[in-house]
Amino acid sequence: MTTIQKKAANPAAHLSPEDVEEIGRRLDEIRQSVLDTRGERDAAYIRRVIDAQRKLELGSRAVLLFSILPPAWVVGTTGLAIAKIIENMEIGHNVMHGQWDWMRDPKIHSTTWEWDNASPADQWKHSHNELHHTYTNVVGKDNDLGYGIMRVDEEQRWHPMYLAQPLWNFINACFFEYGIAAYDLELGKNLASKKRRSSPDFKARAKVTLKKIRNQMTKDYVLHPLLSGPSALTTLSANFTANLVRNLWTHSVIMCGHFPEGVETFEKTSIDGETRGEWYLRQMLGSANISGSQAMHFMTGNLSHQVEHHLFPDLPSNRYAEIAPQVRALFDEYGLRYHSAPLVAQVASAWHKVFRLSLPNGFMEAPASSVTLLATKRGRRELRRRPAA
Amino acid sequence: MRVRDRVTRVAEAVTTPLLPADYLDLFHPLRSGAPLRGRIEHVQPETADAATIVIRPGADWAGHVPGQYVRLGIDVDGVRLWRAYSLTHGPRADGRISITVKAVADGKVSHHLVHGMPVGSLVHLEQATGDFVLPPEGGKLLFVTAGSGITPVIGMLRNLFPVTDDGVVRLPRSDAFDITVLHVAPGEPHSIFAADLRALAAAGAIDLIARYDDVHGVLDVEDLSRLVPDLDARTTFACGPAGLLDALEAHHSGRGLELFTEQFRPTTRVVGEGGTVTYARTGTVVEADGATALLDAGEAAGVLMPSGCRMGVCFGCVLPLRQGSVRDLRNGEVTTAEPGDGVVVQTCINAAAGPCELEI
Ligand SMILES: Cc1cc2nc3c(=O)[nH]c(=O)nc-3n(C[C@H](O)[C@H](O)[C@H](O)COP(=O)(O)OP(=O)(O)OC[C@H]3O[C@@H](n4cnc5c(N)ncnc54)[C@H](O)[C@@H]3O)c2cc1C
Ligand code: FES
Numbered sequence: 001m002t003t004i005q006k007k008a009a010n011p012a013a014h015l016s017p018e019d020v021e022e023i024g025r026r027l028d029e030i031r032q033s034v035l036d037t038r039g040e041r042d043a044a045y046i047r048r049v050i051d052a053q054r055k056l057e058l059g060s061r062a063v064l065l066f067s068i069l070p071p072a073w074v075v076g077t078t079g080l081a082i083a084k085i086i087e088n089m090e091i092g093h094n095v096m097h098g099q100w101d102w103m104r105d106p107k108i109h110s111t112t113w114e115w116d117n118a119s120p121a122d123q124w125k126h127s128h129n130e131l132h133h134t135y136t137n138v139v140g141k142d143n144d145l146g147y148g149i150m151r152v153d154e155e156q157r158w159h160p161m162y163l164a165q166p167l168w169n170f171i172n173a174c175f176f177e178y179g180i181a182a183y184d185l186e187l188g189k190n191l192a193s194k195k196r197r198s199s200p201d202f203k204a205r206a207k208v209t210l211k212k213i214r215n216q217m218t219k220d221y222v223l224h225p226l227l228s229g230p231s232a233l234t235t236l237s238a239n240f241t242a243n244l245v246r247n248l249w250t251h252s253v254i255m256c257g258h259f260p261e262g263v264e265t266f267e268k269t270s271i272d273g274e275t276r277g278e279w280y281l282r283q284m285l286g287s288a289n290i291s292g293s294q295a296m297h298f299m300t301g302n303l304s305h306q307v308e309h310h311l312f313p314d315l316p317s318n319r320y321a322e323i324a325p326q327v328r329a330l331f332d333e334y335g336l337r338y339h340s341a342p343l344v345a346q347v348a349s350a351w352h353k354v355f356r357l358s359l360p361n362g363f364m365e366a367p368a369s370s371v372t373l374l375a376t377k378r379g380r381r382e383l384r385r386r387p388a389a
Numbered sequence: 390m391r392v393r394d395r396v397t398r399v400a401e402a403v404t405t406p407l408l409p410a411d412y413l414d415l416f417h418p419l420r421s422g423a424p425l426r427g428r429i430e431h432v433q434p435e436t437a438d439a440a441t442i443v444i445r446p447g448a449d450w451a452g453h454v455p456g457q458y459v460r461l462g463i464d465v466d467g468v469r470l471w472r473a474y475s476l477t478h479g480p481r482a483d484g485r486i487s488i489t490v491k492a493v494a495d496g497k498v499s500h501h502l503v504h505g506m507p508v509g510s511l512v513h514l515e516q517a518t519g520d521f522v523l524p525p526e527g528g529k530l531l532f533v534t535a536g537s538g539i540t541p542v543i544g545m546l547r548n549l550f551p552v553t554d555d556g557v558v559r560l561p562r563s564d565a566f567d568i569t570v571l572h573v574a575p576g577e578p579h580s581i582f583a584a585d586l587r588a589l590a591a592a593g594a595i596d597l598i599a600r601y602d603d604v605h606g607v608l609d610v611e612d613l614s615r616l617v618p619d620l621d622a623r624t625t626f627a628c629g630p631a632g633l634l635d636a637l638e639a640h641h642s643g644r645g646l647e648l649f650t651e652q653f654r655p656t657t658r659v660v661g662e663g664g665t666v667t668y669a670r671t672g673t674v675v676e677a678d679g680a681t682a683l684l685d686a687g688e689a690a691g692v693l694m695p696s697g698c699r700m701g702v703c704f705g706c707v708l709p710l711r712q713g714s715v716r717d718l719r720n721g722e723v724t725t726a727e728p729g730d731g732v733v734v735q736t737c738i739n740a741a742a743g744p745c746e747l748e749i
Contacts, residue, residue, distance in 0.1 A: 032720055043467030054407075054415055098704030104469040104731055107411075110704045111733060114406035130697030130705045215405045223403050279700070313702055 011264065012281060014335060023284075023334055024277030030326050031312050034319050042316045043103050049090055050108065057083035061224060067234035076235075080242040082299075085249055087116045089301025094317045096125050101314075119181040120212045123205060127184045133313050137258055137286035138266045143183060151357045153265055158360040165358040166351075176247035181209050249299070253290070256346040257306040260288045261353050261366055263339060283310040284331065288339035289324075290346050297321060307338065418511055421448035425514045427461075429506055430485065439491040439537065439581045440503045441477060446486055446514060453517030455479040455548040456541045459486065460729060462513035465501050469513070471730050472498045473653075475541035475628075476517060479548025486517075489581055491537040515729070521626065521651035523549070527565025529622050533637065535573040535608075535629025536580075541651055542570065542628060543582045550594040552585075557592035569596040569617055573629065576603040608633070610640045621646065630654070660714045660723055664741040668692045668749050669711060677741045682718065683708075684736040692749060694736060701738035710734045713745025 015023075060079030066072040092115030094100070100108045114121045127143070135141035139153055150169060151162045172179045182188075185205055190196045220239040228235040264285040271282070290296070290304035297304045305320035308327055315323075331338040341349070356364040400409040410423060418426050427444040434440045453459070453476050462471040474488035481487075492503040506512075523545050524530075532542045549563040570590075574580035583599065590597035598616050600608050610633075614620045621644070627637050628651040641648040662679030668687055677686035684706055687694045697705025701719060710732045714725040718738050726732035736747070 028719070035720070035722075039466035039468075040464075041467075043464060051415060054412055058412060098707070098735075101704065101707070101733065103464070103467050104733075105464075106731055109733075111707055116406060125703070125705065126697070129703035133702050134698040134700070212406070215402065218402055219405050223399070227403070276700075314704065 011285060011337060015281070017277075019334060020277040020281055021275065022277075023330065024275070024280045026330055027280050027311055027327075028276075030323050030330075031315065034312070034315050034323060038102065038316065038319075042318060043100075045318045046091075046095075046100050046103075046108060046316070049086065053083055053086045053091060057087070064224070064231070064235045064238050065228045066231055067228060067238050068231040072231075073234055073238055077238040077241050077245075080238065081245040081249075084116055084242055084246040085299055086301075088246065088250060089253070089303065090298060090317060091115075091301075092117065092121075093301050093303070096121055097129060098314050099316045116216070117180070118177040118209070118213045118216055119184045120208050123184040123209065124180065127186075129313070133310070135271070136283055136310060137264065138268055138271055138282075140268050141271075143186075149188070150354065152259070152353075154357070154361050156357075162358050166354050169351075169354050173248050173251035174244060176251040177243070178213070181213065185209055252343075252347050253300045253303050255350040256288060256290050256343070257303060258286060258288065259353060260339060260341070260346050260349040262337070262349075263288050280311060283307070284336055286310070288341075288346060290343050291340050292343055294321075296343060304343075307340075419445070419447040423447055423449070425449055425516065427486070427512050427514050429508055429510045429512065432506065432508060435489060435581045436491075436579050438503060438579070439489060441487050441489045442502060442506070443485050443487045444512065444514075445484070450484075450486070450514070451516050452480055453486070454522045455545040456522035457517040457519040457544075458521075458541065459488065459517050460515040461488070463498060463501060463506065463510075465497050469731070470498050471513075471727070475519075475544060475651075477540050477544045477547070479544060479551075489537070489540050489543070491581060519651070521628065521649060523566070524624070528624060529567045529619070530569070531617055531620065531623040531625045532568065532570045533573070533625060533627040533629065533633075534570065535633050536575070538628035538630070538651075538653065539572060539580075539582050539586075540628075542626070543585060546570075546585075546589060546595065550589055550592070552588065557589060557594050559594070563594070568594075569598065569623065571598045571600065571613075571616060573600045573602070573608050573633070575601070577601050610636045613640065625649070627651075628653070659743050660725070661743045664713070664743040664745060666741050667744075667746040669746050670749055679716065679740050679742065680718070681740055682737050683715065683734070683739055683741065683745075683747060686741070687736065687747070687749070694749065696737060699737045701735055704735060706737045707733045707735050709748040711746040711748050714742040715739040715745055716742035 012020075056079055060076045060083055063072050063079065064076035067076055092113065095108055095113045096110050096115070098110040101110050103109075106112055110125070115124075117124070132142050139155070149172070150165045151158065185202070190199075190202045196202060220243065221236055224239060225232040225236040264282075266282055266286070271279075274282070284307065287306040287310045289307050290300060292304065302317035302320045303309060305317075305324055308315075308320040308324055309317070311327065312320075312323075328338050328340075353366075356366065397409075403409075404412060413420065414423060417423070419428060425447050427446040427450075429442055430445050431443040432440050433443070455476070455478075458473045458475045460471050460473050462469050464470075474490060476486055477489045478485075478487045488502075490499050490502045492500045519541075521541050534542050546568070549560070549566060549568075551558045551560070570586060572580070572583070572586055574583070577583055577599075580599075580601070586595070586597050586599070589595045600616075602608075617623070624647045625637070625641060626649045627634055631652055631654060634650045634652055637648060637650070663677055663681075665674060666677045666683060666686055667674050668690070671692050673687070673690050673692050675686050675690045677683070682699075684694050684696055684699065688696075695706055695708070697703035699706070710724065710726045712726050712728050714723055715734055716723050716739065718740055723742050724732060724734055724739070734747075
């Protein structure tokens with residue numbers, strides 16, 4: 001991919017400024033329609049999810065007290081992995097986005113929620129909500145693109161070090177929660193110079209993160225194993241496995257959100273003085289959905305509706321599926337590509353890009369799917385995109 | 390370290406990042422140590438639009454003095470709303486508390502409480518508070534109650550004169566009181582506790598003067614000395630709408646009479662365009678217009694405001710709105726808070742809609 005401004009055929013070139021503002025207005029309408037009907041049903045939904053998640057976690061941990069028995073290990077580990085995924089994705093991520101702040105329940109609130117993850121909520125909210133969601137896919141501003149350790153764009157100069165990026169990406173996937181914590185701390189940047197290393201702000205934040213990690217590790221790798229008595233070692237391995245599964249799953253889902261082939265990136269200067277309509281458009285072009293079953297949507301914390309989530313990060317996640325058809329219709333009407341593919345295809349596409357960009361430009365072709373023909377209601381215009389870089 | 394503290398520490402380490410309470414709440418929400426809640430045990434209709442709600446409070450309920458009120462939070466349309474209700478029984482032997490709610494027109498919480506809360510529902514509670522209570526030494530008192538303003542008074546009277554199957558009981562503690570009740574209501578059928586007041590009067594516990602608008606016309610406070618001949622000898626306790634209380638205040642201060650009041654509607658909030666914004670902790674006060682975000686107004690006045698995207702996306706700017714009204718600049722929606730409501734707002738997309746106070 002290439003930042004959109006440098007593309008021969010910009011996929012939004014056919015839109016006039018009025019079109020863009022009209023898209024913004026229409027999206028505001030969709031948002032308002034959800035706000036107008038947001039209420040008891042939604043509140044009941046999130047409470048039910050939290051209640052079920054806590055019981056699942058308690059139950060799984062109870063079963064793991066007997067993890068020395070293989071069936072107990074399998075059942076407990078599966079349950080715990082699922083509970084952790086739900087806690088991180090459908091609950092934690094979305095609560096910390098402020099999706100449920102409107103309920104005024106201090107226990108389910110972006111300002112009070114702490115999640116079962118290495119990164120402290122405050123730091124994650126800063127890097128995720130403020131940076132990633134504001135500067136979505138702006139190269140150099142949105143570190144979610146490659147987490148600062150990968151080559152994510154043809155225009156980033158190639159270096160032999162990038163040959164190993166598939167391996168980095170895999171290791172990052174396995175230990176994703178620590179990757180996120182390091183990234184929220186801006187570890188790379190902050191360790192690079194003595195001045196940054198010793199800045200009081202960085203030291204204070206690092207201390208908080210280390211404490212969180214220590215607490216998390218003590219819980220999963222010391223206390224729960226000890227409580228399991230003779231099952232100590234197997235509970236340890238169960239907890240490790242549950243964390244690993246959670247890490248691999250969340251990494252895959254998140255990679256699908258912005259990384260598949262064909263999703264656009266933007267230049268820093270392009271967002272100066274951006275209007276609301278233009279901001280919306282950037283979110284539309286820079287996100288990709290995962291199609292699949294209701295259970296799959298739930299397990300991704302509805303991040304499978306990445307497009308809707310990026311347009312409306314503060315709407316309750318249970319509503320994304322409902323508005324997706326309206327959003328998609330708007331894409332079609334304005335001749336924009338609505339990226340959506342099944343999980344396996346999106347993960348494969350994202351990994352393909354990781355491999356492709358690990359090599360110098362031109363060694364590996366971008367898949368044909370990024371050459372798109374788009375039909376618009378208004379004029380049936382053909383838009384051609386350059387095949388690879 | 391005490392054993393108990395040590396056990397708590399371990400339990401917290403086991404459940405981190407949550408607290409043990411977060412799991413216990415799933416099974417035992419009324420236990421000691423839990424945030425204060427109560428369970429509705431009984432809903433007793435009083436009139437067509439009023440009901441008495443009997444609640445079993447959580448183990449940490451600290452009790453109350455008759456006349457006090459409790460702030461109660463329920464979720465209406467998924468949103469936690471807090472309102473104050475007078476406790477209508479003195480402390481009860483069974484440990485339950487009761488409130489009597491009149492459903493006001495368009496009232497969000499009162500309607501829900503009267504018509505929409507099934508027995509068994511949980512409500513959020515604060516400890517009882519308020520100083521509209523009986524003077525412990527007794528004396529000659531006049532209660533002026535209007536409409537649902539009878540509720541704190543009935544709490545006091547029931548405590549002084551319990552009603553059993555054998556009728557009203559005179560306890561030694563009531564000997565020191567000589568009580569007249571002037572009760573005002575639009576009409577008798579809608580008047581909460583009218584029967585209770587009559588029973589107390591019949592038993593000689595109180596002198597009752599009932600004034601119904603549909604029979605006697607609207608009460609004029611100038612008539613007070615005619616209705617209550619020994620008015621000058623009594624200390625007045627009044628509870629009712631602001632209009633009546635204001636009139637009483639003027640009347641009593643003119644004559645140098647003692648008056649204690651309780652108002653059910655704290656202050657009427659004026660919702661407008663822009664207003665005085667108080668950044669409470671820094672003590673900064675600014676006049677902001679209706680188009681300026683609270684974030685910008687604060688920063689312009691030198692307040693160190695938390696912020697992020699500045700466009701309503703990240704929630705990095707939320708602050709508690711202690712009281713007042715703000716308007717969402719995106720869709721015009723107004724949010725209003727009273728002290729203790731626990732309302733937080735995004736300062737980057739909300740502007741003042743009348744006077745308001747932020748906690749920073
Ligand atoms: C110390 C104290 C004790 C109280 N004790 C009782 C009590 O024992 N029983 C009881 O029923 N209420 C009592 N109230 C009033 C109660 O707290 C609520 O204000 C009332 O139930 C209306 O709330 P709502 O959410 O239904 O109305 P809202 O949705 O807040 O208001 C709807 C409409 O009703 C108007 N309104 C608000 N409050 C009142 C009111 N009190 N009377 C008439 N109109 C109103 C509003 O201006 C608005 O137009 C007490 C209030 C205070 C401050
Ligand atoms: S600063 Fe991001 S929501 Fe207000």
